[in-house]
Amino acid sequence: MRLLRSGFAPLATGLTALAALLVAAPAAQAADAPLRDLAHAKGRAIGTAVTGSKLTGTYGEIAGREFNWLTPGNAMKWESVEPSRGTFNWAEADRIVEFAEANGQQVRGHTLVWHSQNPGWLTNGTWTPAQLSTLLKDHIDTEMTRYKGRVDAWDVVNEPFNEDGTYRSTIWSNGLGTDYIAQALTWARAADPSAELYINDYNVEGVNAKSTALYNLVRSLKQRGVPIDGVGLQAHLILGQVPSTLQQNIQRFADLGVDVHITELDIRMQLPATEAKLTQQAGDYRAVMDACLAVSRCTGVTVWGFTDSDSWIPDWFEGYGAATPYDENFAPKPAYHAIAASLGGGTTEPPGDGCKATYRVVNQWGGGFTGEVRIDCTGAALRAWTAKWDFGAGQRITQAWNASCTQSGTSVTCSNASYNGTVPDGGSVTFGFNASWSGSNPVPVVTLS
Template identity: 75%
Template sequence: MRSSLHPRPARRPRPRSRTRSRLVALFTGVAAVGVLLAAGTTARAADAPLRDLAEARGKVIGTAVTGSKLTGTYGDLAGGQFNSLTPGNAMKWETVEPSRGSYDWGEADRIVAFAQAHDQQVRGHTLVWHSQNPGWLTDGSWTADQLSTLLQDHITTEVTRYKGELAAWDVVNEPFNEDGTYRTSLWYQGLGSDYIARALTWAHAADPDAKLYINDYNVEGVNAKSTALYDLVKSLKERGVPIDGVGLQAHLILGLVPSTLQQNIERFAALGVDVAVTELDIRMQLPSTDAKLAQQAADYRAVMNACVAVSRCAGVTVWGFTDSDSWIPDVFDGYGAATPYDANYVPKPAYGAIATALGGTSTPPTGDCTAAYSVANEWNTGFTGQVTISCSGAALSSWKVSWDYGAGQRITQAWNATCAQSGTTVTCSNASYNGTVPSGGSVTFGFNGTWSGSNPVPAVTLG
């Protein structure tokens, strides 16, 4: 059976390295009446994308996505930062078969095609669940045989459609109550607990190469629920039922990462199955603060470290990478800010925590950001200038701009930035209130200076 990390080489090549360094571009100046301009690409040394860091450690770093949003900045980050995608809702039963025998694969196909175009794997989610089933199914009156046939047909149809295209499936989702008893559901009531073994067997028959998982929440630490899952997996293995892994959803609350997380991963791994953190987010009570964001970063780092430490932990998937695409505010009143990027696609400290746990640094890639230097007014011995920092397909959480004056100019005053000059070199950094530059946004700061004889355009470095 192939690795859980990458699709089969016969179908798609191993993801190529996406490590990119942003080189300093030459700034060009254009003299005009009363205005001097200089602009160029950011010179900040970018860290490797998360996907490159993860692949270097043999891990998955994934995100749940919404297919219709895979364009613009959202698509750029989803494709550039992650080596695995999970459809948030596109492969659930109510989406793919809203009426009996009538299928809609549009969004699911879109996500798979995007992943293939970006050398990513796909994690199928989910085949058997107590929730998000179509009304025709939940409202029907079925005998055990009829229900079994419906389930087998659904699993076979969906898994066969994507045979060879998906690395893994969350075959059974959330089968347990908090006390470790089986959840009362359409499947448990109609087929008993053996619906789990049947579902796994049918999925394996439809695609023998896909990794098959049981996925649940509140099973991250050692507790009654995770022990029930452990006992189930052990039993399935002993019976020869195809089971390749367990998914720990990890919808966590700020400051409450289970202390037994790594121990729990290790005990499942000892059964001979893989473990994946499948739906990680860490919610906080709003509003967010610097202290809360720092705690969130520590929590993300703790989860990542636990996975990195265990060879059979396949990787970590965040349940949406940006707060604008998070389910938390709609479900948990007063809570949010649960993902590694804010709603403007600016990376939070949590992003840096993920990167450092994977062996990188906390400096996020800057993408395509530019700085434009202009002089709008000159007089006998002085001038007024400004620098505008703009981002497209990228974002900054802080910035610093520097340049060298070649004709003896001196800065005398600045606003909306903290500026200092040492010799010919000027360095300006963001104020406390304008460090964030979202994708599609800009920040401008101004200054007064002196000159004598000439006032040539300097080459500016953003970094």
Template identity: 75%
Template sequence: MRSLRTGLSLASLVTGLALLLAAPAAHAADTPLRDLAAAKGKVIGTAVTGSKLTGAYGDIAGAQFSSLTPGNAMKWGTVEPAQGTFDWTEADQIVAFAQAHNQQVRGHTLVWHNQNPSWLTNGSWTPAQLSGLLQNHISTEVGRYKGKIASWDVVNEPFNEDGTYRPTLWYDGLGADYIANALTWAHAADPAAKLYINDYNVEGVNAKSTALYNLVKSLKARGVPIDGVGLQAHLILGQVPSTLQQNIQRFADLGVDVAITELDIRMALPADSAKLAQQKADFTSVVAACVAVTRCVNVTVWGFTDSDSWVPGTFPGYGAATPYDENYAPKPAYYGISGALGGTTPTPPPPAGACQAAYSVTSQWNTGFTGQVTISCSGASLSSWKANWTFGAGQQITQAWNATCTQSGTVVSCANASYNGSVPDGGSVTFGFNGSWSGSNPVPVVTLG
């Protein structure tokens, strides 16, 4: 959906350096995300800028991801800036890189109301002319990459927030059937490619996602070629929809695939350890929801590094939305993705003179589990404590012991009992709880406060 950023401010460089110093380093022994995803039967992707596919950027894009989405290189304004004049340079570069690294390509996007060339948007077209232009564009682009593109975001963002059709060049000029026609033309140009409708704010169950659901149901009933839906997932810190997995499942139940196509989770800057921990929990929650549904086939992040993110330029004061910082160091979010795909999260040693909390699941059954948190101190001590965390998949605490626990939504806070607030240097305290879970039970990050 969004343009990937190409500029880098001094302030963002300073922020990136600070995060680099705070983040765990990526080690060669870490299992690449693409291998973890493959073991789960999933594809893990990233949007990329073709000109950057060298050096560290190219190394990470090739090693960690099994799918690439051109951030801008396949949009109409890029490939046909003048009528009948095509520029495939960057698109070809990305496809070639993907082929060299045994990666899929997700084509993005054929029909959208943004990033169209001025000759198209400023023209006066009859419906027949507009339909001809659209068919020619789709046939030309899809045909050029026939056999090289695994899936296409054919139609992008067709709905308003209330579920009505967005007024665009296409809808206003051709009516709602521009969607069915676009899918039909794309299928004719490459029958093997999977064809998607892609939109934002459709991650949870709401009016907009229900409109998309009804459209897909109608298209399938009419025999129109539609293979999947893309949930963009441009999310805000701490606001992963509670109905995400339910929504993925209801689309899957229609007989189509589902992909998380443009995942990023933005936060108010500057980033700090608490925000990065919440972001990790949010990425864990989104990926875990996809893992839990068989027909959720792909999770793609919208740029893997903060230096290539559209967020700061679009939402002033917000950023740090991707799994890597601006110096290509993995952030906690990276390990959230890894953990949701079955990887292990490294536990850094505690800093000198500090107390820390460690969360573990000691047993799990059907829809319940028992967990515990151990608070330990080295070179420091506590006279009282409070442990805080955010559940990433809707878990609920039902009972606790050796602590007083409260839960508000996904946020849990547990304070010491009257008899165990003291944690001496070199000592530890453990409390436990029972909880309920559904779909997945990822381990959260606990902070002391």
């Protein structure tokens, strides 16, 4: 749960060129189905980290209704389950596993081998390599055996790399050498042969030095025959900073023959939250979901807490928060609706033949412009909408409002926010965006769906 992320063409200021698209648009209704049903229909997981003691009332109801996977946020970490040597406390972890079983959910175990949240008796001890190896093997055996057949996937090794791709200096790498990773995976397979085994890390979402080191490790493990089933990309992201190479990175791991899971997704913003920030956040959530869904071996997405009231972000990043799909009062945010839309939420109705979208450039300057799309309905109505177009001249959206907008290559997709999906007969809705341009800025044709 750690992150640290951490024109030479003549200007046409005030350009008002219009491009209308008179395309029949099917009206879609916002999804009533829970996220877990939408994800199941696509063969994917939609999970959340949870706190076991909170699995009652509204928190428990949402956790059970919306998600088909649960991850214990802290309850399965070494300091939680064995605070004193030989003295175990399984109450919190048991509660989460039992809740999942009662609600037809699967469980992701988190985490067996980590440099952090280890008990003091372990970190303050003086151990020979043989003793340390025995301690680690016994820990893996004990925890995995307890939940054998009940935990479906494990983050066996968590955060083994530094930002530059070198191995992190930890009690494990220092005491056992870097092959502790292979040893841990081998012991884990023996402890529960049916569980999926993952290596999990942060700041490895895009192609960079750290993710390449992880890629090389997984490739080496596969070549050596070491059991490894998947890679976890944590995805503790900052508003507006979804890596452009996310899908490419997921695909290259999949090409190694392993699964990929987005394990700890949250997208933090500087507070206070505003309508524009929440709209951007929704677009970012959708971009992550869409990238995962585009790769067959991306098994799904887990959010690191579904409500802002249970998020770790404010405690770690001063002035930041609002990082999850639900607000502190358990109301779904635009991000929730973006996840649902990515998963195919909504029902289609007969085409709204009288609905059209009109694109215009409101203002343009060297290197950037403000655009606007207006959706008008006459003789038809919409209960949700998505507008799509291609920026064939290299334009890139940098910010959007009143819509959740994502861009992959030249393709732009903008979906309604939670508050403006309905366009009645005779009504209209408008959304806008800022974008960059260079050389030319032709008006695209927009389609509605």
